[in-house]
Amino acid sequence: MGINDSLKYYWNVKVVGQPFLQWQRWQAERHPKIPSRWRTDILSPPLRIGARTKELISRHYLEGRYANGHRPVAWVTSGGPVEILQALGFYVLYPENHGAVCGVRRVVVDISTEAENAGYSTDICSYARTDIGSVLSGKTPVGRLPKPDLLLACTNICQTVLHWYRVLAKHFNVPLILIDTPFVYTEASDHALEYVKKQLENSIPVAEQVAGHTLDYRRLQEIIQLSKNAAELWLEIIGRGRHHPAPMSVFDQFIHMAPIVEMRGKQETVDFYAALLKELDENISKGIGAVRNERKRLLWDNLPIWYRLRYLAENLGEHGICVVASTYTNAWGELAPLMNKEKPLESMAKTYTYPILNQGTKYKLDTMKRMVEKFQLDGVILHSDRSCKPYSIGQIDQRNLLIQEYGIPALLLEADHDDPRAYAEEQVASRLASFVEMLES
Amino acid sequence: MDIVALGIDVGSTTVKMVAINAAEEIVWDHLEAVDPRVEKQVDSFLNKLREETNSLAGIPLIATGYGRNLVHQAVKKVTEITCHAKGVYRQLGHGGTLVDIGGQDSKAIVIGDQGQVIDFAMNDKCAAGTGRFLENTAARMRVPISEMGAVALSATGEVTISSTCTVFAESEIISMLAHGVEVEPILLGLHRSLIKRVVAMVRSVGLVTPLLLSGGVVKNPAIRKVIEDEINEQVFLPEHPQLMGAYGAALLALNLPTS
Numbered sequence: 001m002g003i004n005d006s007l008k009y010y011w012n013v014k015v016v017g018q019p020f021l022q023w024q025r026w027q028a029e030r031h032p033k034i035p036s037r038w039r040t041d042i043l044s045p046p047l048r049i050g051a052r053t054k055e056l057i058s059r060h061y062l063e064g065r066y067a068n069g070h071r072p073v074a075w076v077t078s079g080g081p082v083e084i085l086q087a088l089g090f091y092v093l094y095p096e097n098h099g100a101v102c103g104v105r106r107v108v109v110d111i112s113t114e115a116e117n118a119g120y121s122t123d124i125c126s127y128a129r130t131d132i133g134s135v136l137s138g139k140t141p142v143g144r145l146p147k148p149d150l151l152l153a154c155t156n157i158c159q160t161v162l163h164w165y166r167v168l169a170k171h172f173n174v175p176l177i178l179i180d181t182p183f184v185y186t187e188a189s190d191h192a193l194e195y196v197k198k199q200l201e202n203s204i205p206v207a208e209q210v211a212g213h214t215l216d217y218r219r220l221q222e223i224i225q226l227s228k229n230a231a232e233l234w235l236e237i238i239g240r241g242r243h244h245p246a247p248m249s250v251f252d253q254f255i256h257m258a259p260i261v262e263m264r265g266k267q268e269t270v271d272f273y274a275a276l277l278k279e280l281d282e283n284i285s286k287g288i289g290a291v292r293n294e295r296k297r298l299l300w301d302n303l304p305i306w307y308r309l310r311y312l313a314e315n316l317g318e319h320g321i322c323v324v325a326s327t328y329t330n331a332w333g334e335l336a337p338l339m340n341k342e343k344p345l346e347s348m349a350k351t352y353t354y355p356i357l358n359q360g361t362k363y364k365l366d367t368m369k370r371m372v373e374k375f376q377l378d379g380v381i382l383h384s385d386r387s388c389k390p391y392s393i394g395q396i397d398q399r400n401l402l403i404q405e406y407g408i409p410a411l412l413l414e415a416d417h418d419d420p421r422a423y424a425e426e427q428v429a430s431r432l433a434s435f436v437e438m439l440e441s
Numbered sequence: 442m443d444i445v446a447l448g449i450d451v452g453s454t455t456v457k458m459v460a461i462n463a464a465e466e467i468v469w470d471h472l473e474a475v476d477p478r479v480e481k482q483v484d485s486f487l488n489k490l491r492e493e494t495n496s497l498a499g500i501p502l503i504a505t506g507y508g509r510n511l512v513h514q515a516v517k518k519v520t521e522i523t524c525h526a527k528g529v530y531r532q533l534g535h536g537g538t539l540v541d542i543g544g545q546d547s548k549a550i551v552i553g554d555q556g557q558v559i560d561f562a563m564n565d566k567c568a569a570g571t572g573r574f575l576e577n578t579a580a581r582m583r584v585p586i587s588e589m590g591a592v593a594l595s596a597t598g599e600v601t602i603s604s605t606c607t608v609f610a611e612s613e614i615i616s617m618l619a620h621g622v623e624v625e626p627i628l629l630g631l632h633r634s635l636i637k638r639v640v641a642m643v644r645s646v647g648l649v650t651p652l653l654l655s656g657g658v659v660k661n662p663a664i665r666k667v668i669e670d671e672i673n674e675q676v677f678l679p680e681h682p683q684l685m686g687a688y689g690a691a692l693l694a695l696n697l698p699t700s
Contacts (some may be wrong), residue, residue: 272463396645400645400646402645403559403560404647409560412562415655426507427563430507430520430521430563433520433522433565434521434522434523434558434561434563436556437519437520437522437558438522438523438558438559438561439642440559441523441557441558
């Protein structure tokens with residue numbers, strides 16, 4: 001780590017950047033503005049917390065921009081056991097989150113074309129293509145991504161990460177920690193959990209070597225507790241969807257979930273979610289719903305369609321439909337009870353073995369049914385995501401079972417979470433309109 | 442003509458309009474190839490109707506089909522799923538699984554006992570399994586679209602078209618023709634390829650018998666024959682399969698709450 005880089009970091013991040021972002025947030029909080037094309041006739045004004053979300057995310061990428069040479073940098077998968085790296089002082093970057101930012105900013109086609117030109121097939125996940133394209137070209141909407149000193153991939157979300165991170169390891173010539181989580185058919189066996197725990201143990205010396213110091217187990221415990229606190233708050237936040245009208249739609253959740261994914265283990269993340277919960281409770285007490293005239297409530301399955309969030313919120317909101325809950329945002333909260341700072345590695349092994357994507361399709365079906373009942377929903381939209389095969393497999397059966405076994409109307413919507421070339425708006429609009437008419441008949 | 446309601450179906454290939462009387466019977470209908478200037482075309486349809494009747498003042502019009510949002514003369518826009526289900530149920534008097542093969546997309550609609558839509562599926566983002574698939578390949582073989590079905594049914598043999606992609610199927614056909622394969626067995630294979638896609642869609646929503654057909658493509662006799670072969674069920678057609686979207690729209694217009 002160099003003194004010049006540290007000075008640059010302090011100047012750009014601490015002296016200039018952070019105060020500016022804070023000032024920007026205060027301005028936005030003091031004079032809240034509704035985006036010019038926001039359909040106020042359909043949707044309630046955006047949540048006030050948005051100013052803080054923007055500050056947190058901007059600061060995260062600003063820190064990343066100047067991190068190289070000042071702090072060790074790790075790139076990790078979204079379901080990666082990040083607490084060990086946080087405790088060692090790593091700056092942690094989530095390429096999937098960066099991919100989502102690229103999706104929202106609609107630069108995915110430009111960036112992923114760089115990867116496609118280098119020979120990566122369009123059949124590969126659009127997050128992976130966007131990341132590799134960004135690595136190859138330096139293109140990003142967030143300024144600059146720091147180079148990794150360490151990579152950590154966990155197979156609990158998909159097998160693509162295995163190959164994707166090997167590409168990154170070769171490109172950057174840095175160590176890759178691979179955490180292999182055995183698939184959970186009904187319940188994880190003791191030896192499977194022991195196997196994951198052993199891998200976590202083995203990852204520590206590798207990460208310590210890159211960080212240049214040893215792991216402080218008390219710090220790890222603190223971080224596990226902070227992760228748990230934030231995840232529990234997130235679970236409460238999405239649980240507020242039980243109220244009629246729902247104070248927050250999934251389209252808001254998709255935006256405000258960024259900190260729980262990429263900033264777990266930090267006090268500011270806990271504070272952020274406590275503030276969001278408070279705002280939702282205020283809105284509930286005033287009877288303010290995300291959709292002004294909520295008449296029907298739906299569940300969303302799979303990742304968001306990042307480049308069409310507002311369109312979908314308005315298209316459905318126009319018919320008084322609020323998409324209240326999703327299996328995707330739920331996934332970031334449902335494992336919170338498993339974390340235990342008294343048994344750091346054991347509880348991490350369990351937490352990171354049980355994500356919804358590492359479990360059988362029956363588990364997802366049961367989750368959907370449970371959520372439909374809990375949130376009193378009228379139907380389900382299953383986004384068949386061309387990029388995310390593990391999330392999309394089984395959806396046709398899940399859809400049919402929801403309809404035939406449980407009498408829950410369900411729609412399969414074909415798209416891609418990041419790549420608009422696999423999305424046909426006319427056809428999506430036509431399916432949504434037909435589904436809405438069916439719900440209303 | 443005692444016209445009480447109008448329905449218009451602006452599809453990707455044709456525009457269909459019907460007028461119904463209080464007994465919900467079709468008393469007038471008109472069909473033309475679609476013009477991209479939809480609003481103008483709808484005006485010309487209305488003018489044609491005005492020549493045959495006294496006045497259309499106060500008669501509600503509902504629009505359906507891909508171009509429905511371009512019909513500014515309509516009081517309401519409703520999707521083809523709802524309209525086809527409504528029209529076919531009214532004509533045949535029972536529910537079932539309705540397959541509507543249109544120019545740009547195909548749909549399988551499960552209709553309940555009361556005529557309500559219970560479930561539906563549409564073809565994915567691809568022309569395979571739609572009328573466009575036949576149209577493209579018919580043009581390549583220089584067989585008029587209206588004669589395709591009869592020519593296919595006159596075949597004594599059949600060849601398998603392995604490509605489901607419209608563009609690749611076209612190259613496959615060119616190659617077959619170049620190798621001296623007759624037109625008739627190719628055409629029959631082509632129909633089977635399309636229907637296999639449609640049947641997969643029907644299976645995805647779960648076939649609730651009887652199987653009903655609507656849409657312009659089902660005027661083709663080979664479509665009916667091959668679908669019966671593939672699904673092993675008798676199919677039922679309304680009298681005017683191509684008008685069912687517009688008819689359903691008119692029925693909905695008739696029942697609009699009066700303001």
